[in-house]
Amino acid sequence: MREKFIEFRNVSFRYGDNEPWVLKNVSFDIYKDEWVAIIGHNGSGKSTIAKLMNGLLYPQEGEIIINGLPVNDKHVWEIRKFVGMVFQNPDNQFVGTTVQDDVAFGMENRGVPREEMILRIEEVLKAVRMEEYRLTEPHRLSGGQKQRAAIAGVLAIKPEVLILDEATAMLDPRGRKEIMQTVAEIQQQSEISLITITHDLQEVVKAERVIVMNNGKVWDEAKPREIFAKKDELRKIGLDVPFVAVLADELIQNGIMIKNEPLDHDEILEELWTLHSKM
Amino acid sequence: MDITFKDVSFIYQANSPFAHIALKDVSFHIPSGSFVAIIGHTGSGKSTLIQHLNGLITPTKGEVRIGDYRIHSGKKPDSLKELRSRVGVVFQYPEHQLFDETVEKDIAFGPKNFGVPAVEISKRINEILPAVGLDENLLDRSPFDLSGGQMRRVAIAGVLAVKPEILVLDEPTAGLDPKGQREMMDMFYNLHKDQGLTTVLVTHSMEDAVKYADQVIIMNKGSKYMEGPPEEVFVQRELLNQVQLDIPEIIQFLHAFETRFGSHIPFKRQTIERLAQEISQVVKGADLRE
Numbered sequence: 001m002r003e004k005f006i007e008f009r010n011v012s013f014r015y016g017d018n019e020p021w022v023l024k025n026v027s028f029d030i031y032k033d034e035w036v037a038i039i040g041h042n043g044s045g046k047s048t049i050a051k052l053m054n055g056l057l058y059p060q061e062g063e064i065i066i067n068g069l070p071v072n073d074k075h076v077w078e079i080r081k082f083v084g085m086v087f088q089n090p091d092n093q094f095v096g097t098t099v100q101d102d103v104a105f106g107m108e109n110r111g112v113p114r115e116e117m118i119l120r121i122e123e124v125l126k127a128v129r130m131e132e133y134r135l136t137e138p139h140r141l142s143g144g145q146k147q148r149a150a151i152a153g154v155l156a157i158k159p160e161v162l163i164l165d166e167a168t169a170m171l172d173p174r175g176r177k178e179i180m181q182t183v184a185e186i187q188q189q190s191e192i193s194l195i196t197i198t199h200d201l202q203e204v205v206k207a208e209r210v211i212v213m214n215n216g217k218v219w220d221e222a223k224p225r226e227i228f229a230k231k232d233e234l235r236k237i238g239l240d241v242p243f244v245a246v247l248a249d250e251l252i253q254n255g256i257m258i259k260n261e262p263l264d265h266d267e268i269l270e271e272l273w274t275l276h277s278k279m
Numbered sequence: 280m281d282i283t284f285k286d287v288s289f290i291y292q293a294n295s296p297f298a299h300i301a302l303k304d305v306s307f308h309i310p311s312g313s314f315v316a317i318i319g320h321t322g323s324g325k326s327t328l329i330q331h332l333n334g335l336i337t338p339t340k341g342e343v344r345i346g347d348y349r350i351h352s353g354k355k356p357d358s359l360k361e362l363r364s365r366v367g368v369v370f371q372y373p374e375h376q377l378f379d380e381t382v383e384k385d386i387a388f389g390p391k392n393f394g395v396p397a398v399e400i401s402k403r404i405n406e407i408l409p410a411v412g413l414d415e416n417l418l419d420r421s422p423f424d425l426s427g428g429q430m431r432r433v434a435i436a437g438v439l440a441v442k443p444e445i446l447v448l449d450e451p452t453a454g455l456d457p458k459g460q461r462e463m464m465d466m467f468y469n470l471h472k473d474q475g476l477t478t479v480l481v482t483h484s485m486e487d488a489v490k491y492a493d494q495v496i497i498m499n500k501g502s503k504y505m506e507g508p509p510e511e512v513f514v515q516r517e518l519l520n521q522v523q524l525d526i527p528e529i530i531q532f533l534h535a536f537e538t539r540f541g542s543h544i545p546f547k548r549q550t551i552e553r554l555a556q557e558i559s560q561v562v563k564g565a566d567l568r569e
Contacts, residue, residue, distance in 0.1 A: 041458060042426070042427060042455065042456040107399075141324070169453070172320055174525065175321075200457050235458075240457035244532075250552050250555030254555050254558075256562055256563075265532055265537075269536065271557070272539075273540070275562055
């Protein structure tokens with residue numbers, strides 16, 4: 001049995017007393033080493049969830065437990081040591097004058113000794129493939145490089161969960177793919193939990209589990225394959241469905257009986273080939 | 280209005296140690312009424328290119344023609360203001376440019392600056408609101424109380440209220456959710472058709488280019504790399520890969536299908552529905568060779 005790392009227990013949140021509830025009675029668990037994608041239309045409450053996870057916001061109702069600690073004023077600084085977060089806009093998250101200074105910033109705040117800092121800078125810049133840019137000024141980097149530097153800064157504090165809040169949304173498709181490859185490798189090697197808040201279907205497909213938010217509530221929680229089988233319902237709540245899932249449906253209309261909900265080209269081609277061989 | 284670039288080069292900070300060539304000998308022609316997608320990586324020259332379209336910058340070399348307007352090196356047309364009233368530009372994240380007290384005032388700001396009478400402005404606003412999917416009762420609200428998607432629609436309404444003949448869109452769907460993206464692109468496409476606009480779309484989305492554009496221009500390192508109808512440009516996988524651009528997913532799939540089944544299904548901008556019919560014929564063993 002996997003160990004629970006983040007627990008949301010009946011969490012409700014709104015930005016002011018007269019404002020509508022952004023989250024209403026939300027409960028879910030995220031386990032250690034797990035990759036969970038959170039999807040939902042704009043305004044569904046996704047980003048609020050991220051901000052609640054490291055105490056940037058506190059819920060009015062319910063409770064959030066991270067690594068056994070309730071998120072509140074008493075524990076928030078402790079919790080932020082193991083919750084790393086990268087946001088959407090790469091330009092809003094730099095403080096250092098060079099990439100390495102920027103990576104060092106989080107560690108300085110946590111009092112990591114200098115010798116250890118030097119080692120970790122080396123290690124994390126290598127992990128995100130940014131060693132060559134150690135002395136570059138952050139504003140000279142491309143959007144994708146900036147996000148990789150931001151991820152390095154977060155990794156340097158050795159988080160146990162990495163939250164990417166639409167961190168690839170402003171990048172071009174290639175930049176997006178590279179970042180996600182890097183992050184997936186890091187997640188496997190260092191055994192951290194990964195939470196990606198995203199609209200990008202390619203990111204969703206790779207997650208182990210998907211939490212679908214709709215109007216401030218958990219609409220569904222399942223494996224990507226199970227989620228994308230509910231195409232029409234997903235579209236109704238403003239979400240997209242992968243190309244192969246739509247194609248599978250259309251093929252069924254044409255009498256080609258695709259049995260397993262495919263997630264990528266190989267899967268659907270494999271099934272088509274099997275059917276073809278039997279005909 | 281049609282758009283012609285003739286050997287256009289643009290150098291930032293020319294004649295200084297910081298000179299940087301952003302565009303290099305770019306030539307193309309966009310016929311009036313067409314929908315063109317401009318694609319390329321960050322730094323490929325896309326943004327520099329579109330800044331030429333309403334005279335925000337003038338070419339260092341070469342000539343830009345917009346209808347009858349000519350923009351040469353170092354010389355802006357005398358009637359720059361008139362040109363700008365005919366070329367509407369929706370920049371990235373246009374909602375960041377909202378500033379006025381109410382939605383109505385914000386939309387009216389552009390046409391008012393171009394000397395459109397107040398009565399005409401209200402008439403235009405009434406026409407534009409349904410076209411951009413905004414409700415009339417939002418007019419008195421502060422634009423800053425609206426959702427991100429609504430704010431963007433207000434900013435777009437402000438550009439449309441000037442009644443441009445050319446509409447330039449710089450990644451207009453960035454940051455929207457999938458449904459918002461689809462609605463926004465469908466809205467632009469309807470405007471394009473209903474008002475007979477010439478539309479220039481800067482995008483990273485190959486899928487949008489395939490769906491909406493008649494013509495695609497691929498930029499790479501400041502030069503025009505490829506140009507043509509989407510069904511001709513996007514099948515050239517090798518060329519696109521060389522500049523690290525992906526091909527649309529449907530074409531990727533057609534390649535994978537061909538490798539597996541040895542049957543070639545040509546890409547002709549078919550719908551997924553049509554594609555499924557073609558695939559099912561092959562899978563059922565029909566001979567597609569004609």
